[in-house]
Amino acid sequence: MHNTVDLHTHSTASDGLYSPTILLEKAQEAGLRVLALTDHDTTNGLDEAAEAARARDIEFIPGIEINTTVGKSEIHVLGYYLEYKRPEFQATIKILRDARELRGKRMVELLNENGINISWDRVRELAAGAVGRPHVAQALVEAGYVQSVAEAFEQYIGSGCIAYVPRYKLSPADAVRLIASANGLPVMAHPVSLPGLDELRNWLPELCHAGLVGLESYYGDYSDEDVQALLALAKEYNLIPTGGTDFHGPGIHPTPLGARYVPYESVERLKEAAAKRKGQNPPAFTLPEPVKE
Structure with a gap:
């Protein structure tokens, strides 16, 4: 079955390897008809991506991916159909981007302190846009300390490694409310990577109360069993099942652009939900103080 939808991709505006324009070129080559750009903590690539999508007759969905933390788990929340030019929303995500920049600087400092000179x-x-760990990894590859981005994560900058630095600890519920403050549709990203579906079930009531509208059920290399379990959970909590590849570029994630089937029904349901919010006054959001570690 040929897939035409990918709702989870990244560009050089955050930690992807392709510019928004090149990403849309690759999407066209892959036969995609719908693409969402969901860069980490930034919307800086959306205008360029929208223009490139129009030129290629691809339906474009403006999105974002907000990184959050629960205990030792890193949880991501996607947002779709954002009114992303709202000043209050932009001011908040700038704070999150600045925190990512400080994190990247500290990683480089730790590498240097351990004799790894980048x-x-x-x-x-290398980043061009917002700094992410893949850019530190690219610098390590370029300097000859490792052979691949994956090896850089395993040896130097992954959790528990010498240059790992924890991120700004925004909670998933905060991320849901932040996205809702721009009339966006919050969706839990790649939930099988969480501690487990039982843990996810414990979190869902709070997240739904905060405004969660979707669950990423078709993702990357999820098994059929994973997909069916998530679809059942989405139905139980009246959430829209979404999906995508989490494409950053060759060699970062195993699933090529557009290679995970996502039904167009997911897009239709997101569009319907977005239409109900359009023009409404969204709830205000106040960013909590970062957790000091």
Whole structure:
């Protein structure tokens, strides 16, 4: 079955390897008809991506991915159909981006302290947009310390490694409310990577109360069993099942752009939900103080 929908992709505006325009070119080559750009904590690539999508007759969905933390788990929340130019929303995600930049700087410092000599200036050059760990990994590859991005994560910058630095600890419920403050549709990202479906079930009531509208059920290399379990959970909590590849570029995630089937019904349901919010005054959001570690 040929897939035409990918609702989870990244560009150079955050930690993807392709510019928004090149990403849309790749989407067209893959036969996609619908694409959402969901960069981490930034909307800086959306205008370019929307223009590139129009030129290629691809239906474009403006999105974002907010990174959050619960205990030792890293939880991501996607947002779709954002009114992303709202000043209050932009001010908040700038705070989150600045925190990512400080995290990247500290990683480089720790690497240098351990005799791994890469420069912050080079990491910034590789990033172009918001800095992420893949850019530090690219610098490590370029400097010859590792052979691949995956090896950089395993040896130096993954959890428990010498240069790992925890992130700004925004909660998933906060991320849901932040996305809702821009009239966006919050969706839990790649839930099987969480501690388990039982743990997810414990979190869902609070997240639904905060405004969660979807559950990423068709994702990357999820098994049929994973997909069916998530679809059942989405139905139980009246959530829209969404999906995508989490495409960052070759060699970062195993699933190529557009290679995970996502039914167009997911897009239709998101569009219907977005239409109900359009033009409404969204709830205000106040960013909590970051957790000091």
